[in-house]
Amino acid sequence: MDEEDLETLGEKLYSRIHLEHRETAGKLTGMLLELPGPVLSQMLQDEAMLTAAVEKALRALQLAREPSRISRKDEDDVSVSSDSLGEQLFELVDVYNTGHSQKITGMLLEQHKEAVLNLLSDPKLLEEQVNLALGTLKERNEETDVSDSSDADDPDKLGEKLFSLVEELVPLRANDVTGMLLEMDPASVQQLLSDHAMLEVAVQKAQAALEAGH
Structure with a gap:
């Protein structure tokens, strides 16, 4: 976004904010202008979004003022x-x-x-x-650019997905087997989720290990 656009956005924001926050309008506008251009354009069209952003900026100002x-x-x-x-x-x-x-x-x-x-x-x-x-x-x-990086970062979600698949294969031992498979690194678990044949083999191995341990 070039300087001119930013200036125009700044003027529009300032005139909107100035109506309610005369004393701090300059500072608040400056803070909001640090947000990405598309977000600012959206704010000018969406009153609720603008109000929420102004309130956050106000709180930030108050905190900065009142250490x-x-x-x-x-x-x-x-x-x-x-x-x-x-x-x-x-x-x-x-x-x-x-x-x-x-x-x-x-x-x-x-x-x-x-x-x-x-x-x-x-x-x-x-x-x-x-x-x-x-x-x-x-x-x-x-x-960690895996097929679904948000799940790779979230062991709980991985566990839930894995459990639902394991439960179809070994309903009675699903908890134990899932626990063993989750000891692998997340990338390998992701692989199991996307490759059913590989998952079956891993489940059989885990089950065998469990039975041997008992």
Whole structure:
């Protein structure tokens, strides 16, 4: 998106936001303009989406303005629990509409509490970290480029799919057999899901091993 388009979008957004948030309209518009162009165009057509985005940006601004709410004296206090930090961080990360807010928040929360507090009070630093985390996530997705990468990342879903197939073959031992097959790496499990003959062989082996163990 070139500068001119961005400027036009910015003016339209500003005039819409200014109606309700005169004092902070400039800042809020600036924050929203960091979102991708297509998202901004959609916002201008979708009142509810715009309102939601403005509310998120407002909360982010309030948090940035009020680091006193998570003041240093509370540093060792339980009041700045990881949960509340996580919630505040999620709100801020979600403003960027990356589609991976949950994962990125989790990644950022792996840092020391002090570093997380800095992110809450420094929007620029947060933006850098979100972009870095997004880059890492994209790299991970490319590495695990299996037929359905979202399932490959989610052992529960893999387990459910595998169980339903195993249950058709060995209804009485489905739990045990599925448990054994899930000890394989996710890529191999994916293969079993897409190759029925291979799955049958694996199930027979697992069943034999179970019987031998009893």
